[in-house]
Amino acid sequence: MxxxxxxxxxxxxxxxxxxxxxxxxxxxxxxxxxxxxxxxxxxxxxxxxxxxxxxxxxxxxxxxxxxxxxxxxxxxxxxxxxxxxxxxxxxxxxxxxxxxxxxxxIAATLVYNYKGFFKEEEALLSKNVIKNDIPPGSPKAILTLGDGSRVELSQAGNDSLMKNSDHITKAADGQLVYGHSVKMASLRYNTIETPRGGQYQVILPDGTKVWLNNASRLKYPEGFAGQHKRMVELTGEAYFEVAHNKKQPFVVKTDKQDVEVLGTHFNINSYTEENETMTTLLEGAVKVIKKQDKDQQQSLTLVPGQQSVLMAGVLSVRAVDLEAVMAWKNGYFIFKDESLRSIMRKISRWYDVDVTYAGNVPDKSYEGTISRFKNVSELLRKFELTEGVHFKVEGRRITVMP
Structure with a gap:
């Protein structure tokens, strides 16, 4: 046993x-x-x-x-x-x-903890939500090549990819795979961008694996050979498993910070609509560098289990629940004392919906877990069980009401 x-x-x-x-x-x-x-x-x-x-x-x-x-x-x-x-x-x-x-x-049960009160009774979701149900996100992204051509990856096969590039393939599981890094006569960049309601995986020319969350964008060169550093640019959220190369550090640039590594596993959350930029280390070590004047440069080094937080110009570090941070990659939502508005921003990105608020909606905090593969009606129903919050779905708009 x-x-x-x-x-x-x-x-x-x-x-x-x-x-x-x-x-x-x-x-x-x-x-x-x-x-x-x-x-x-x-x-x-x-x-x-x-x-x-x-x-x-x-x-x-x-x-x-x-x-x-x-x-x-x-x-x-x-x-x-x-x-x-x-x-x-x-x-x-x-x-x-x-x-x-x-x-x-049985379908995932989302347990809410609000002032120590657990509600067990069932509640009926408004008929409007049921009639206007919205499916979850799925693997989809747009690849923009160095010559400006665009490929919709959810529909493209290897034949269409080969027309534009001879070193990019699409694996059986759907992920985008680059061939070995080669030295280019001129440096060309590719961009892979996931829409709201999308996510995707890519293996870069050096073997680094990247998982892109919804509404995210990654820009990278078609080859890293001959470069002092392997530099990529990120907007949104992504998880990296960096191929080790001590001679060529790997750098992830965002609008507010740079993260430099040799070979490690980490997650970066840098959505522009969020107040915080968070870097979470799962394995190895990373150096987080706040972008500012060189004379006032601030940086810190993380160890596994730590998360750096850049908020209002201040860079700090804290211990985190790694499972909660990586829930998006593993196929579910995990909420840890998280505010309703923060949760609704995640719902907006994953289900590709707009969220509005009507009336005086209390910003409660919630804890619980639910699969990301459920339709939005089931997820919203879990919140309505707590009372104090209701939802109306019209097209791709969710209105939150008291």
Missing amino acids: TSKKNFDKSRVRGLLLAYTGNNIPYADYNELMDYIQEAKHDAELYVFMEQVWNAQPVLQPFTDLESKVLYQQILSDKRFKEKPKNKVPVYKMWYGIAASLVLLT
Whole structure:
């Protein structure tokens, strides 16, 4: 049996993803079953597994009937009929596991914490929201090449890409891949831009992997060879896994700061509509440099688990919840004592909607988790459960009301 005090999140996530893809080995399957059994007694483990499960693309939540059918499918799965060695009687353990799995597949429950009050009753969302439902964002972006030509990546295949460039391909999973860095006669830049409601992945010429969040823009050269530094420019939010090269530092430039690294994993949030520019380090080390007069240059170095915050001209550092910061990349929203207006800005970018406010809407703080693959109606319904806030959807406009 796994220990609830020391479970490996990466391992649990991998086991769940293998199970949902129906390609999990029997030994790993038994390990997953142990985790699920433990989750019935460990709230932290249960919540984590629920987050991972609900982050998978599910277009519609499970109805009661679908849940019952799924329950029967789990019980009839041939793997449940194999009796593991040194385990409790199979009928007792598998029955509990099946019940746990059904709980994990139910649509994500967003728990709100406002002045310590948890509301359990269901509430009906206005019919207007249901009639004007809006699907979540999806992988899409526009690539602008050095010659000015533009390619819509969600529709383009390798044939159309090759017409414009002989060293750019589109992988089977949709990500944009550049060939090995070559020295150009003249430096040309490409730009990949995600719209609201879009996100995309790209592998740069040096092997650096970049995940672009919605409403973001990355400008980079077609090759880094012969340059003193590998410099790119970012607007919006992106997660970087930088290919190590001690001879060629990697620099991410934003409008208010530069981030310099040799090879590391980090996230930058630099949306112009936000008051803060945040750089979060997951692995390695980065140097964050505030843009200002050279005589007054301010910089700091982060260690894993730290986040720099540039706000009102002041650069500071704090410890953060890495899982919450990286939730967007992993397929879900995680709110940690976050204001309603901040949350609605995220909703606006991901669902490609405009948000307006009517009346005196209290700016409550919320905590909870929900999949980014849910339609907007389901997400808004979770907020209406807290009372004090309601929504009206007209076209691609959401009006927030008390």
